[in-house]
Amino acid sequence: MASGRLWAARPVLWAVAVALLAGRAAYGEVTLLWPNGAEVLQAGSEVEIRWVLDVPRPQHDWDLWYSLTGPAGPWIEVVMDLPSGSPEPGSVHTFRWTVPDTASSHVRVRVRQDLTAYGDLYDISDADLRLRPAPVVGDVDDDYDVDLDDYRLAAACMAGPGVKAPPQGCTPTEFEAADGDGDRDVDLADLSRLFAGFTGPPADVAVYLLTFDSTWSRETHPIDFPANPHFSGLIGGTHHDAAVFWREGERASLGIKNMAELGSKTALTREVEAQIVLGRALEVVSGPGISRSPGRASVALNVTQEFPLATVVSMIAPSPDWFVGVAGFPLFQDNRWLEEIAIPLQPYDAGTDSGVTYSSPNQVTDPPEPIYEIFTVPFADDGTVPPLGTFRFTRQPE
Known part of the structure; x- marks a missing residue:
């Protein structure tokens, strides 16, 4: 808007x-x-x-x-x-x-x-x-896991009981990290602790449950609140950074336009499928909507270290072209899968319809404007735009 x-x-x-x-x-x-x-x-x-x-x-x-x-x-x-x-x-x-x-x-x-x-x-x-994150005992190379690389480094640092200085080929930082029992030396006891905490490298594949909890209501957003508040079905994909399906400050694709104006999944699904063919995306993510807000919807999604990003959106309905979502959110960061994270959802304008109220008639924006976050009415209340809900990504057991 x-x-x-x-x-x-x-x-x-x-x-x-x-x-x-x-x-x-x-x-x-x-x-x-x-x-x-x-x-x-x-x-x-x-x-x-x-x-x-x-x-x-x-x-x-x-x-x-x-x-x-x-x-x-x-x-x-x-x-x-x-x-x-x-x-x-x-x-x-x-x-x-x-x-x-x-x-x-x-x-x-x-x-x-x-x-x-x-x-x-x-x-x-x-x-x-x-x-x-919290330190991991035995993580000598500081990559948030304990694997054979850590064992090799710890073995190179082992100088025996009572030796308080790192041997040649071991840095002071590695020596300190290899000292798992904190007695300022590296010996067999430290290597035993390392093996006890052995995790191996992070899994290549992860499954997440995305839970959309909508809080959008007359109480949270009282200005001109609609009689039938709902959200369209969740739609998006998992991908790597060569694929961009939407980004604040850039113009909406046909898929984002149709999702934001109509709640339609078809065009955005095709855009994700095209990126899959090009080797830039892993899968289409498609889940239910919320028939009346507040409410909840969820969908499972697969990611890999090669395709660690999640893009998922949903139309704010009714509205001219407003939506919520995340764009290329990384679930694998710094050699570690996120276990759980909740992301507050702010309203975005797709820049394709010039309506200013939830029930405005169609007013095509020509030329289209870039996507941007909405800071004004009808979402702003006393100068603040409360979130419309959260996307919670929870990693599932392997």
Whole structure:
């Protein structure tokens, strides 16, 4: 729903739209101090996120998010509606965050003040940082498993009981990692512990259950809420990074257009099938919709180390061309399968229909606009767009 489309909005939406459109994203008026890129954060540790207000602003709540896949998201909540604190320029704001137990080398943190008539303040980490999962005893090469490579390195570090320095051919880091019992030497006891924790390399194939829990309701999104809220059937595919089915900031394909406007799976299914033929995708993912929101739907999907990305979408219905979903979300990161992750779902506009309400008549957008996240009515409530639900990916037993 592009800002220009609001001129056609019904009067009940116009007053809200004016207030929201008066404020624009104010990148650079708040600065994220830490973490700001290149940091390594250990799972389970508690760290302090810090940011500074660069200009005087009225007091509004802060939201903090993190992404496992770089600055494009999707964004996962750290905390919402954090008290605003001091509005004075130069004031430093903080939040203590317990680092989640997951692995990624492409993490970003985002700080954002609720959208107001004075502007939307936000900042994102300047560069990627790394999340390390809990240490694995015997993981000498730091790849989150214990296999023959670790045994070879540990054997090269074995100097016997009481020898506190690494032998030639073993680095200090490898020596410390090979010391599984923490007695500052590497001996047969350490190799025995390594074998006891032997996992082998990560499986090449994984099966996930994707559960779509929709929370979209009159209570969460009260503005102009429709009488028959529902979501179309889940549709998408698993693939590698040479296949892109949709991306924020790019124009929608026919498959995404038809899904977002009509809830149709046909064209997007064909697009995934074409990528399978080209060797860029593994399978089509097709599951049920939600006949009335709030509700739940689920579908199983297969991924491999070669095809670790999941793209799945669903139409917000009724609507002109609005949808929820994930685009190329990696389930295999840093040599490790994610065990479970829940991704909040924000509304997107496919950029193909200029309607501004759930029940707007068809208004073809010519030329089409790029796909973008919707921050305004009818989803925004008091400056915030609550998620419409979550996609939860849960790895299934082998």
